[in-house]
Amino acid sequence: MNVLLTGGCGYIGSHVAVVLMAAGHHVAIVDNLSNSHQGVVDRISEIAGRSPAFHRGDVADVKLVRDVIREHSVDSVIHLAGFKSVGESVQWPLKYYQNNVCGALGLLEAMEAESVAHLVFSSSATIYGDPRYLPVDESHPQHVINAYGRSKLHIEDMLRDVCVSRPSLGAVCLRYFNPVGAHSSGLIGDRPRGIPNNLMPYVVQVASGELERLKVFGDDYPTPDGTGVRDYIHVMDLAEGHVAALDYLSSNSGWHAFNLGTGRGYSVLEMIRAFEAQSGRSIPFEITGRRQGDVACSYADIRSAAQGLNWRATRSLEDMCASAWGFQSRLAGG
Template sequence: MNILLTGGAGYIGSHTAVVLTQANHEVVLLDNFYNSHKRVLGQLQKILGKNLHCVDGDVRNTTLITKILQDCKIDAVIHFAGLKAVGESVQNPIEYYANNVQGAISLLEAMKFANVKTLLFSSSATVYGDPQYLPIDENHPTGPTNPYGKSKLHIEEMLKDLTNSDNEWKIACLRYFNPVGAHESGLIGENPAGIPNNLLPYIAQVAGGMRSDLAVFGDDYPTIDGTGIRDYIHVMDLAEGHVKALEFLEVNNGWHALNLGTGRGYSVFEVIEAFEKASARKVPYHVVSRRLGDVSECYATPQKAKVVMSWSATRSLHEMCLSAWDFQRLNSVAAP
């Protein structure tokens, strides 16, 4: 298939581009490089032995998206593009709705015009909000607690309405838990612009001496050690899930929600300890107040994905930390 990846040079998009290309799909990347780096394109060339077609542009440019869909004969779209930091969304909600929701509407308008009706949407476990029970399955009530999660849920609801209006659409909302780690080559990984909002890249920068210490947001949660617990999933497991999801949509119309997680949660302190073992480096930290919009504990049951598309995560927390450290070490990723 010919597949358009919006936000394709970003963290998850770049790893998915590798897996899709190795599965003999042709990918086209679209990215405005707001929170990604053009050097990723060269790294992808090293991994794959070929240059990938990348368009420098914004997903909110409907005319541009339409042209790409038509000129490149796109069969399916994976929509990664969007802002993604929980704390930042609390501070800048309008920016999140403008980018995430408006971007999705622009993409859908272009897809409808070009008659491309297969879509994987990069959603998030944040749509569930504060868990009412654990592990979280896809039937768990939705109730996001921050604008980032609300923007994701609003897009999901738009997509559901779209499939209800036209049964030719094939849409899967992939509800990611917490992607971490890097490609085994160490050439691509998570390297956000500015100060990392996610735990693993921040820990990696501390271990690499790029930052002095880690701020742990709260140690008074009702968890095993007082720190927040999350379901961390290796980015390569996640990328492989997208290939399986596309195969699933080839034979399944309509709207589908699928959790992509491991089914196990780890606390912040457990992740710090695992990273110290993987890197043989100390990770100094200090505890600060809880972060707005965070929940105490969140982990998935990925059983539905295993049943309907024969996918499950296989890589361990140690592998996640080791690959993240390899990426940090090999690329000398420095703090801005």
């Protein structure tokens, strides 16, 4: 397939690009580099042995996206371009609606104009809110408690409507849990600009001495050790889930949603201990107050993806931690 990959220079996008190219797909990246680096394209090329096409720009730019679709004869789109911090979205909700929702609108307009009928959308388990039961399946009630999750839910709802209006369109919403880790080469990984909003890159930067200590947001949740519990999934497993979703769309139209997770949760303190074991570094931390928009515990029911996509996460927590440290170590070594 000829795949348009939005946000392809980002953390998840770069790994998806590598897996797509390894599967024989042709990839054209559109990225505005607001939270990524163009140098990632060279690293993707080094891993894949060939280069993806790269276009710097915003997915809300309908003309740009239409031009890219025509230039590369795009038949499928994987949409990853979006802001992703829960805490930041609570502070600046309009920023999230403008970027995430308006960006998706522009992309959908371009796809419709150019008759592109396959879309894999990067959604989020955040749309479930504070889980009413565990594990969380795709039928779980949606109760969004922050602007990030609400922006994802708005886009899912838009895709439902568009699929009704265009019966030939196939859209898969992949509801991620918590991607961590890095490619085994150490060439690509999670390197956000500024102080990280997510646990693993924060832990990595504390281990490397770039940050003094980790802030643990709350130790009074109703969990075994009081810290938040999440379903962490290796980013390479996640990337392979996107290829599985594209394969699924080759024979399925309409709107579909699948959880991508491992089916079990780890607490913040468990993650710290696991990373210390893999890196040999101590992770100093301090307990602070709960962060607005966070939930106590969330992990996936993964049966639907296993049955529908023939996909399942295979990499361990140790793999996640070791690969994240390998990326940081290679980064530090130049």
